[in-house]
Amino acid sequence: MGGHGTATRRWTSAEVPDQRGRTVVITGANSGLGFETAQVFAQRGATVVLACRNPDRSADAEARIIAKAPTAKVSTLQLRHPAASLLPLRAAPEP
Numbered sequence: 001m002g003g004h005g006t007a008t009r010r011w012t013s014a015e016v017p018d019q020r021g022r023t024v025v026i027t028g029a030n031s032g033l034g035f036e037t038a039q040v041f042a043q044r045g046a047t048v049v050l051a052c053r054n055p056d057r058s059a060d061a062e063a064r065i066i067a068k069a070p071t072a073k074v075s076t077l078q079l080r081h082p083a084a085s086l087l088p089l090r091a092a093p094e095p
């Protein structure tokens, strides 16, 4: 087992438990940390909403997630302006 105060083993996304029944909304989900997070949640069964500014980039991210997990429940929600980025969340659909 791991020792105290010393990283003896790396945590990986394989350890993320079942996320079925949960809905997650992820901003910045078309690249980087946001995309990787969205992908893992989708692969674990969560309903994932990619909240992004650029529709082309978010559609591409959605396609990449579906390509790896064809049964993933993923959709996109376009954020119209960074200054109003939280407002569209109120119109997010029910899962």
Ligand SMILES: NC(=O)c1ccc[n+]([C@@H]2O[C@H](COP(=O)([O-])OP(=O)(O)OC[C@H]3O[C@@H](n4cnc5c(N)ncnc54)[C@H](OP(=O)(O)O)[C@@H]3O)[C@@H](O)[C@H]2O)c1
Pocket (backbone or CB within 6 Å): 027, 028, 029, 030, 031, 032, 033, 034, 052, 053, 054, 057, 079, 082, 085
């Ligand atoms: N990567 C790392 O190792 C690391 C480590 C520590 C901290 N961080 C921090 O974590 C955050 C994400 O990093 P990342 O590497 O994943 O970056 P990234 O690949 O550049 O992704 C940034 C994401 O945020 C979106 N975004 C940027 N500005 C926005 C705004 N004003 N309103 C709405 N969406 C916006 C981008 O969307 P668009 O496509 O529309 O631009 C993109 O989807 C950054 O703040 C970074 O400084 C990263």
